[in-house]
Amino acid sequence: MAVTTIPAEFRGFLRRSLYEPFLILKKDKRALAGLLILLFFLLMATIGPEVIPLDMRTNFAERFKPPSRAHPLGTDYGGRDVLAMIVHGSRDVLSVAFLAALFTSLIAVAVGMIAGLKGGMTDAILSLVINAVLSVPSFPVMLIIGSVFKITNAITFGAVLSIWSWGSLARAVRSQVLSLKEREFIEAARTLGLGTFHIVFRELLPNVMPYIAINFIDTMRGAIGASVGLMFLGLVPFSATNWGMMLNFAVRQAGAIYLPYAMAYVLSPMAAIMLLELGGVFFAHGLDEILNPRLRA
Amino acid sequence: MLVILRRIGIALFTIFVIVTLTFFIVRKTPGDVMQAWAMDLLDTYSMTYEDALAMVKSWYGYNPNQPMLQQYIAYISGLLKGDLGKSFIYKVSVNKVLIRALPWTVFVLSVSLLLSFGIGVMLGMAMAWKRKSILDPLVTAYASFTGATPDYITALILLIIFAVNLRLFPLKGAYDATVNPGFTWEFIKSVLKHAALPIAAYTFEHAASWALAMKGSAVGVLGEDYIMAARARGLKERRIMIHYMGRNAILPLVTSLAISMGSMVGGSTLIETVFSYPGVGWFFGEALTKRDFGLMQGLFLFLASSIIFANLAADILYSILDPRIKLEG
Amino acid sequence: MVPLLSVRDLVVEFDLDRGALRAVNGASLDVQPGEVMAVVGESGSGKSTLAFSILNLVPPPGKIVNGEILFDSKDVFALSEEELRQYRWKEVAMVFQAAQNAMNPVMRIADQMVDTAQAHGKASKGEVLEKASELLRMVRLEPSQVLHSYPHELSGGMRQRVIIVLSLLLDPKMLILDEPTTALDVVTQAYILDILADVREKLGLTMVLLTHDMSIVAKIADRVTVMYAGRVMEVGKIEEIFYDAKHPYTIGLINAAPSLIGDIADKKPIPGSPPNLLNPPPGCPFHPRCAYATDRCREEEPELKEIGDGRLVACHNWWLINRDL
Numbered sequence: 001m002a003v004t005t006i007p008a009e010f011r012g013f014l015r016r017s018l019y020e021p022f023l024i025l026k027k028d029k030r031a032l033a034g035l036l037i038l039l040f041f042l043l044m045a046t047i048g049p050e051v052i053p054l055d056m057r058t059n060f061a062e063r064f065k066p067p068s069r070a071h072p073l074g075t076d077y078g079g080r081d082v083l084a085m086i087v088h089g090s091r092d093v094l095s096v097a098f099l100a101a102l103f104t105s106l107i108a109v110a111v112g113m114i115a116g117l118k119g120g121m122t123d124a125i126l127s128l129v130i131n132a133v134l135s136v137p138s139f140p141v142m143l144i145i146g147s148v149f150k151i152t153n154a155i156t157f158g159a160v161l162s163i164w165s166w167g168s169l170a171r172a173v174r175s176q177v178l179s180l181k182e183r184e185f186i187e188a189a190r191t192l193g194l195g196t197f198h199i200v201f202r203e204l205l206p207n208v209m210p211y212i213a214i215n216f217i218d219t220m221r222g223a224i225g226a227s228v229g230l231m232f233l234g235l236v237p238f239s240a241t242n243w244g245m246m247l248n249f250a251v252r253q254a255g256a257i258y259l260p261y262a263m264a265y266v267l268s269p270m271a272a273i274m275l276l277e278l279g280g281v282f283f284a285h286g287l288d289e290i291l292n293p294r295l296r297a
Numbered sequence: 298m299l300v301i302l303r304r305i306g307i308a309l310f311t312i313f314v315i316v317t318l319t320f321f322i323v324r325k326t327p328g329d330v331m332q333a334w335a336m337d338l339l340d341t342y343s344m345t346y347e348d349a350l351a352m353v354k355s356w357y358g359y360n361p362n363q364p365m366l367q368q369y370i371a372y373i374s375g376l377l378k379g380d381l382g383k384s385f386i387y388k389v390s391v392n393k394v395l396i397r398a399l400p401w402t403v404f405v406l407s408v409s410l411l412l413s414f415g416i417g418v419m420l421g422m423a424m425a426w427k428r429k430s431i432l433d434p435l436v437t438a439y440a441s442f443t444g445a446t447p448d449y450i451t452a453l454i455l456l457i458i459f460a461v462n463l464r465l466f467p468l469k470g471a472y473d474a475t476v477n478p479g480f481t482w483e484f485i486k487s488v489l490k491h492a493a494l495p496i497a498a499y500t501f502e503h504a505a506s507w508a509l510a511m512k513g514s515a516v517g518v519l520g521e522d523y524i525m526a527a528r529a530r531g532l533k534e535r536r537i538m539i540h541y542m543g544r545n546a547i548l549p550l551v552t553s554l555a556i557s558m559g560s561m562v563g564g565s566t567l568i569e570t571v572f573s574y575p576g577v578g579w580f581f582g583e584a585l586t587k588r589d590f591g592l593m594q595g596l597f598l599f600l601a602s603s604i605i606f607a608n609l610a611a612d613i614l615y616s617i618l619d620p621r622i623k624l625e626g
Numbered sequence: 627m628v629p630l631l632s633v634r635d636l637v638v639e640f641d642l643d644r645g646a647l648r649a650v651n652g653a654s655l656d657v658q659p660g661e662v663m664a665v666v667g668e669s670g671s672g673k674s675t676l677a678f679s680i681l682n683l684v685p686p687p688g689k690i691v692n693g694e695i696l697f698d699s700k701d702v703f704a705l706s707e708e709e710l711r712q713y714r715w716k717e718v719a720m721v722f723q724a725a726q727n728a729m730n731p732v733m734r735i736a737d738q739m740v741d742t743a744q745a746h747g748k749a750s751k752g753e754v755l756e757k758a759s760e761l762l763r764m765v766r767l768e769p770s771q772v773l774h775s776y777p778h779e780l781s782g783g784m785r786q787r788v789i790i791v792l793s794l795l796l797d798p799k800m801l802i803l804d805e806p807t808t809a810l811d812v813v814t815q816a817y818i819l820d821i822l823a824d825v826r827e828k829l830g831l832t833m834v835l836l837t838h839d840m841s842i843v844a845k846i847a848d849r850v851t852v853m854y855a856g857r858v859m860e861v862g863k864i865e866e867i868f869y870d871a872k873h874p875y876t877i878g879l880i881n882a883a884p885s886l887i888g889d890i891a892d893k894k895p896i897p898g899s900p901p902n903l904l905n906p907p908p909g910c911p912f913h914p915r916c917a918y919a920t921d922r923c924r925e926e927e928p929e930l931k932e933i934g935d936g937r938l939v940a941c942h943n944w945w946l947i948n949r950d951l
Binding site: 030128129131132135136137138139140141143144145146147148221225228229232233234235247251257258260263266270273274277278280281282 | 307308310311314315319322441442444445446447449450453454456457461462559560562563564566567570571581582585586588590593594597600601604605608
């Protein structure tokens, strides 16, 4: 009975946002696999730490143990369970990546919109800035900033990761805004006297959303890689269970790569990172298809 | 010509912006780092704390008594003279460090770029030419895999497998310490052995994406009329594949070359650290972990400027290769 | 006289997702040495596919399903890969439609000429360029200006002439021209046709000219073949076709062509739309649009019958057809 009373528009909306994407994902096996992997890690990050307790006390008698029933992924240099550390670390990894992507998107959208809407001198200057940000490789910049400013929590970490990463999204937003600016519905909105605020939020943003969404996943992926890289070099000493830190300890400080029976300890964070990134790549492909109807086979 | 000048202008402007940013960032160096250096100097040279601190600050190029603007001007004029600053841990000028480290990085990076681009382009051409071979799904799968894996993890895996476990390759250094540098076969062999894994790491990581890019471009070209026209003219298949498809398909990839170089340089810090390979990236990493801001700043400026100029060169190169393009503003 | 080109019962199918599309559905054609044969039909009539088949160059997903093509008494489909490669361009050359994109954009014209010649045997660069220059002058182009240029540096009309020169480079016995003037403006069109007539006179070439524009046919053709829905509908000498057409479709084409005199409102377009080549109607393919269609036309496909010397028609009611109706 309820179904018949739902207005047609809303049904259309539901169909577009839930049913169609679902169909697309079902057809594209890789995207489906990607989604499942991401959901797996999401679960791990949210519920995992409640399910698997983390005991950070050192127990040197148990160090570098190979996988066993008690410790499915072995133990680290301090005798601590690797699996527990991976599970707890997922929360850090995902939250930092999410924050980095969030900040990046905010900056990119702001810069892109302003440049596109204002035009003229503002646009010229902002374009130069975007150009500069794009020509200099971001990783060394992040390294320097991470070295000068102490990174103490996930938010600062996310901020550092986003400082040099917004360039390509800003460029995309800007060109989208430029092309939309000329279109009739903007003209119409203007003649109707609707303010800039309205134009930005009700007309422009919805059209820019697809780029932002796809870019979000990619930025998160990049942030994961960069964050682990930064930690691997020892620049971010605030979370010992974060996979990057685990890798840092394993390879650089404890020399675990030279101990064949500690392989699980070394390989676990690497495998976790690879799996998460792979999930991201596959899912991003599916997301691209959902938001870009032209790509659907 | 005007357009080229404009591009050069933008490049210089970008470098200028970077220089300024770096100047201000380094000024923000936390005081405790400088204090730590000062304490270090105190011990080594037995001077007073104030003297030590002043010396540290001067090594930064930082005369605290001067107003900021004068410091800035001093810094810029130093740069223009080629003075990139001094390293604290090594107690020599950054230029000296560069002279020692740069050849190794350039060697590894250029070989890697050539190899990965070359292999990738050939694979891509083959993939596009023979539509239904086993090559396509294999390379595509390989590409997703390496695309998802960060480059230092690929490097780590290679290190673990080949250096640690199989002992086929050495664990660190640019050449065996027991061998004397020179044009001897022994030295060259040692250099190659030590460079093999870093080069392999870069190449594994990037070859597949070049292949996919080339394939995409080549498939587009194959649909063009002139390919069919070439066949109608009775040209040999090989000639069509290389000169008609290949030469046209490769053009868009040339711009990516510069971007790729940029990301390779960016990644060099981690990869050289993994392999303990004494190139610019490794020294940069050392400077970072040991808080050697002088070295950090100098190396970073050098890296950033080279990338910017490399981009510029690639742009110009592209306009030469494709007769249809006139450089646009 | 033995025809230079002989196409017999050619069937070419395109294997698409929606089914098999018959681009050429049992076409036969004879071209005598030295003549200009115009093949006329709307787009979708199969003439381009027929042309490509002569070079055995039908692009996938197209396949030659049936028929034979004899050129100079050689079976084209039986040639080995190497023989085919030599045959192409040396014996039969083609001037493509939309010559805009028929040349490699990153190679100079001179290099593409040399490429073509050297693919068919040893030739020194100098010899090739000398020959090319001679031909370029014949089409009223200045060699020094053209040879060192890239394709995009030339105008449309110039490119078309370069393509013609390329096709003549190896002294082919026959030249196929696929809509050689479609993409050009009327003035350039006339110019190109002039040049083609010139070339034909000087070199004594056999030409197969594909077009949908009857006015070009009038200017240059000796004989005409009319195609519709992948089949040959009528064949005859040019005067026979223009003054005494026997097939309703041919009459429709001639009536529909605009001329300088007379009101364009007088022109009668052919009613209806082109046939569905995936699911062709039974009987004569033209019957849905034919004013003379009878029940027999709707059921039985008409054969191509010889009604005079080299005069062929595929219509059940051809003797009833009167042009002025």
